[in-house]
Amino acid sequence: MPLNTLTHRACSALAGFLMAINLIAADGQISMRSFGKLPDGREAQLYILKNAVGASAEITDYGAIVVRLVMPDRQGNHDDIVLGYNRVEDYVKASPYFGAIIGRYGNRIAEGKFTLDGQTVSLTKNNKPGGIPWHLHGGNVGFDKVLWQAVPVTRAGAVGLRLHYLSRDGEEGYPGNLDITVHYWLQDDNSLRIDYFATTDRPTPVNLTNHSYFNLRGEGNGDILGHILTIHGSRTTRINAGLIPSGELAPVKGTPFDFTTPHAIGERINADSEQLIIGGGYDHNWVLDHPAAQMALAAEVYEPASGRTMEVWTEEPGLQFYSGNFLDGSKVGKRGTPYHYRAAFCLETQHFPDSPNHANFPTTILRPGEIYRTTTIYKFGAK
Numbered sequence: 397m398p399l400n401t402l403t404h405r406a407c408s409a410l411a412g413f414l415m416a417i418n419l420i421a422a423d424g425q426i427s428m429r430s431f432g433k434l435p436d437g438r439e440a441q442l443y444i445l446k447n448a449v450g451a452s453a454e455i456t457d458y459g460a461i462v463v464r465l466v467m468p469d470r471q472g473n474h475d476d477i478v479l480g481y482n483r484v485e486d487y488v489k490a491s492p493y494f495g496a497i498i499g500r501y502g503n504r505i506a507e508g509k510f511t512l513d514g515q516t517v518s519l520t521k522n523n524k525p526g527g528i529p530w531h532l533h534g535g536n537v538g539f540d541k542v543l544w545q546a547v548p549v550t551r552a553g554a555v556g557l558r559l560h561y562l563s564r565d566g567e568e569g570y571p572g573n574l575d576i577t578v579h580y581w582l583q584d585d586n587s588l589r590i591d592y593f594a595t596t597d598r599p600t601p602v603n604l605t606n607h608s609y610f611n612l613r614g615e616g617n618g619d620i621l622g623h624i625l626t627i628h629g630s631r632t633t634r635i636n637a638g639l640i641p642s643g644e645l646a647p648v649k650g651t652p653f654d655f656t657t658p659h660a661i662g663e664r665i666n667a668d669s670e671q672l673i674i675g676g677g678y679d680h681n682w683v684l685d686h687p688a689a690q691m692a693l694a695a696e697v698y699e700p701a702s703g704r705t706m707e708v709w710t711e712e713p714g715l716q717f718y719s720g721n722f723l724d725g726s727k728v729g730k731r732g733t734p735y736h737y738r739a740a741f742c743l744e745t746q747h748f749p750d751s752p753n754h755a756n757f758p759t760t761i762l763r764p765g766e767i768y769r770t771t772t773i774y775k776f777g778a779k
Contacts, residue, residue, distance in 0.1 A: 424448050424555035424582070426548040431456045431463075432484035438543055440484040445555045445582040450474060451776070453582045457546040458484050459539065460559045460578055462495035462608050464730070467586060470703025470778040477704065477776075479609035479616075479740045482730050488541075490727060493607040496540030497578055498533045500563055500570050501760070502605035503681070503716060503749035505531040506640045510752035512571070512599055512761065519569035526637035533607075535568030539576070540607070549579070554589070556581040565598065572598030574762075587775035594768035601760045602768050603747045605712075609720065609740035612699035612706060616733030620720065620741045621662025624698040627655035629682030629715060633748050633757075635674055643754050645683055653680065658698070661719060661741060676721035677738070681714045681748050688713055688758065691771065695743050702778070709773040710745035713758050718742040745772040 424447045431442035440458040451474070454464035465478045480494045481487055487494065508521040508531035523532035533540065544559040556579055563574040574596050581589040592604045611620050632653050633641040648654040652664035652672060665677050672678070686692030694715050695708040708715070719741050725734040751757040762768045 424550070424584070426550070426555050426557075428548070431458065434458065434484065434488060434543065440543065441546065443546060443548060443557050445557065445580075447555060447582050447586070448553075448584045449586065451582065451586045453580065453588060455557050455580055456484060456487075457544045457559065458487060459495075459541060460497035460544050460561075460580075461487065461540070462580070462588070462606065465588065465608070467704060467776040468778060475614040475617075475702075476730065477610055477612055477615060479611065479729055479735055491540075492609075492722060492727070493533060493540050495606070495608045497544075497559075497604060498607050498744070499539040499576065499602070499604045500534050500568070500574060501531070501601050501603045502533060502607075502744060502746050503603065504638075504640055505601075506638070506750050506753050508569070510601070512601075512752065517569065517571060525639040528638040530638055530640060531569075537568065539563070539604075544578075551581075553585075554581040554583040570600055572596040572600040574600060574602065576604070578604070585775065586777065587773050589771065589773045591771050592768065594762065595764075595766070596762050597764055599761055599763045601752045602762045603751070603760045604768075604770070605716075605744045605746045606772070607742060607744055608774075609742055610697070610706065611740045612697060612704040613702050616729050616731045616735065616739070619662075619736070619738045621660065621665065621738060622700060623661050623741065624658045624700070625655050625661050625717075625741075626658045626696040627682050627715060627717060628686065628692070628694055629684045630656060631683040632671075633681045633683065633714075634671065635680060637674055639675065639679060639749075641681070641748060641750050641754065641757075643756060645756075648682075653678075653682075655682075655695075655717075658696075662738075665719060678717050678719040679721060681716050681746070683748070684710075684713055684715055691773075694745065697741075697743075698779070705777045705779060707773075707775040707777075708743050708745065709775065711770050712745040712747060712772065714746050714748045716742065716744040716746055716749075718744070745770075
């Protein structure tokens with residue numbers, strides 16, 4: 397019997413066991429409940445992780461989505477700081493990737509095609525910025541829209557969830573069977589650690605990320621323009637009218653993109669800048685300054701009213717900063733509050749957009765016998 401079949405059966409058996417009891421570890425607690433049903437009748441589950449110091453994360457096996465992330469402010473009051481919905485049906489109906497794992501390729505690929513080992517690969521075209529069709533976030537049915545196999549896990553100082561998905565050869569146009577495992581760890585230092593692993597049987601591009609929308613004042617509690625942001629990256633990948641990189645690595649010094657020292661997100665967001673006009677605000681990839689494949693601090697955020705802080709640590713070479721430009725009030729969140737313009741920001745750790753079409757960008761091609769392995773940590777505090 398194939399290993400994947402055994403793994404899936406073990407996941408199902410453990411899930412059934414956990415429906416009746418909570419998993420209690422020395423450092424925290426994991427419980428689960430139904431999160432609703434998908435259009436084909438399958439049931440999604442919600443896993444509630446609580447660490448030893450009172451923080452919690454709620455993650456569903458649909459899209460491997462972080463549904464809630466509850467962290468304390470400077471007064472010790474806990475609040476949910478990510479956008480999302482209360483039912484899986486709402487994610488299926490209309491979600492701009494709230495909290496999901498994105499793949500097989502996070503971000504955009506120009507014209508939905510690239511050349512790999514002399515062969516042209518054509519992908520699903522599911523996005524039209526500037527009226528030009530591109531491939532975005534894995535296609536029509538990316539990893540954010542599939543049901544993952546989930547198993548709760550624990551270790552010293554953390555409670556977590558292991559999620560597995562097998563992306564079949566040809567899915568959304570991608571070559572090769574890609575076997576993916578993602579571990580979420582809610583740690584007792586109030587950090588959410590995400591470990592990504594993947595293997596393939598044919599060469600294929602892989603660029604996984606998490607697409608959580610953050611508001612450190614609290615989900616649905618106003619805009620994020622007053623958040624103070626630092627990004628440890630001195631260049632960006634300039635974009636064209638289709639939000640696709642031109643290939644140029646542009647210095648940020650002297651521009652509204654210079655967050656090498658702290659600035660409020662809203663301080664320069666309306667500046668007369670061609671790049672800001674094209675993006676409708678910030679929707680760009682920063683080239684991080686740390687050495688390749690080394691864990692380092694990529695970004696810091698401080699929200700003055702609550703005192704909450706967030707650090708982003710990653711081994712990835714890039715960071716996509718998105719300022720919620722396409723939120724328009726049409727999506728109503730967990731508290732019944734519409735998510736208006738710039739109600740959240742995203743900091744997505746990644747390789748660069750459209751890397752398969754740019755020889756000067758770090759490669760995203762995974763080959764048989766290699767292991768895709770990368771870690772990102774979102775660490776929260778207050779001051």
